[in-house]
Amino acid sequence: MRPGKQSGRLVLPVGLALCLLTACGGGGRLPVTAPTTERVPTAGGASAPVAARTYDPPLRFQDGEGHDVGQGQWSGLLEGTTAYAVSEGEARAVNALDGRQLWSVKPEGQPMDRVVFGIEDIAAPRLVEVGGKRALLAAFTITEPGSGTTPDRHLVELTAIAADSGERLWTTRIARPAGQEDGELYFAGADAGTAVLTFGSEIDPVTVGVSLSSRRTAWTEKGFQAVFVDGGVAVGRGGADPEGGGGTGTVEGRRAADGTKAWTYRSELDTAEVKQAGEGLFTAVVDVPSPTGGNTATLLSAATGKEPAGLDAAKALGAPSALTCWTGEGTAVVCDAETESTEQVVALDPANWTRLWAISEDDESRLMPSVSAVFHGAVYGETENGYAVLDARTGKDRGSGPGSPPFSVNEYAGLFRAALGTIEVHPAVG
Structure with a gap:
């Protein structure tokens, strides 16, 4: 495994996961703009004017130590000049330009004691509209103390938090499904009406949909x-x-509103791994029982469970056995594709799914980057020389710097992983 390459392992946490659903910006690369003034929320919910220069896309980031977003087991996401972060027992917002903490919210109930797992425990932050407000949804596992002969009980505390001020919009407690009174919780995501939570491991999972209007369990699968x-x-x-x-038996999609099955991609599988690529796409790596064995991988639509119209993934990507992809707001779909013999980074044109460029690990003239993010026509990745920024349409180098690449980028800053899951934000400077 090359330096900086992320594992595809999905670990389901006992503690917190946080979910915000964001709408991505428009396609295409935008020119660097002049400095603009954005009103940045302060810790008390008020706003103060801060001159924020935009770089769209950014090619360089502030050197040295960044601003801490979360130390330990955290996951984070950028939106505007705010970095949102979540751990198993806290959700917070940090000003991406100067590192000021804007707000912090912890569960009202007693957090459940748990064993510390790896850095992949925490689901990525997302945003959703709640009552006309942009909100962050946080799901905490809490313990309701027992009394007398009644034992302690573990519940899920689901909280909607105003993204700008940190105000609790509402909090509700959800009973864990039968047979899953203890163990792992993973916040898979949410849409405008439903939050989706998964309990247990891949051996005995249970997924629950929680209505955001009634704040009660709407379905269980x-x-x-x-x-x-x-x-x-x-x-x-x-x-x-x-x-x-x-x-695992299938790769499938279920309607978030009611849990009914929308589609099935494959069935009778030994193993399967799915990863969100963005903009309605995801990758599926499956192991179908056969005399020869081995994995097959492809790029699929979340709406249909099929390859997008016009895409022959096996042909375009070289019949990969492992696959991770990132979308680029209409500029390109960039994929890290592995076969039994080699690995390559490939960029496809989403208009017709033709190959734009590729860099193989066998290429003697260029170092293949380990891709971490794609934003507005720029591809961010790591080589033995540090991080590199490539043009998503041509594959040509556009920028570089020391250290690891960001895993989340916008026109103001980048989020970087430090040791043991710690997240730092570095403002863009070029």
Whole structure:
């Protein structure tokens, strides 16, 4: 595995996951703009004018130590000049330009004690509209203390937090499904009306939809492990049978509103891995039982469970056995594709799915980057020389710098991973 390459392992956490659904910006690269003044929320919810220069896309970031967003097990996301972050016991917002903490929210109930897992425990932050306000949804596992002969009980505390001020808009407590009174919780995602939570492991998963209007459980699906929500569809692995030994049976999509099945991609699978690519697309890597064995991978639509119209993924990507892709607001779809013999970064034109460019690990003239993010026509990745920024349409170098690349980027800043899951934000400077 090359330096900086992210593992595709999905770990389902016991503690907190946070969900905000954001709408991506328009396609195409934009020119660097003149300095603009944006009103940045302060810790008390008021706003103060701060001169924020935009670089769209940014090619360089502030050197040295960045501003801490979260130390330890955190996940983060940028929106405007704000970095949102979540851990198992807290949600917070930090000014991406100067590192000021804007607000912090912790569960009202007693957080559940848990064993520390790896840095992939925490789901990425997302945003959703709640009562006409931009809100961050946070799901905490809490313990309701027992009394007398009544034992402690573990619940889910679901909270809607105003993204600008940190005000609690509402908080509700959700009972865990039968058979999942303890163990892992993962916040798969949300749409305008439903939050989707997954309990348990891939052997015995249960996925629950919670109505954001009634704030109660709307549906429950045993054997389904939702991984993400996109366009009103919860995408994940289905068909798990704990009594028969567990395991994955299908890759499927279920409607977030009511849990009914929208589509099935493959069935009778030994294993399956799905990853959200963005803009309604995702990758699926599956192991179909066969005499020869081995994985097959492709790029699919979250709406249909099929390859996008006009795409022959096996031809365009070289019949990969492992695949991760990033979308670029209409400029390109960039993929890291592995086969049994080689690995390459490939850019496809989403208009007709033709190949724009590729860099292979066998290329003696260029170092293949380990891609971490794509934003407004720029591809961010890591080589042995540090981070590199490539043009998404041509593959040519546009910028470089020391250290690791950002995993989340906008026109103001980048989020970077430090040791043991710590997240830092570095303002863009060029």
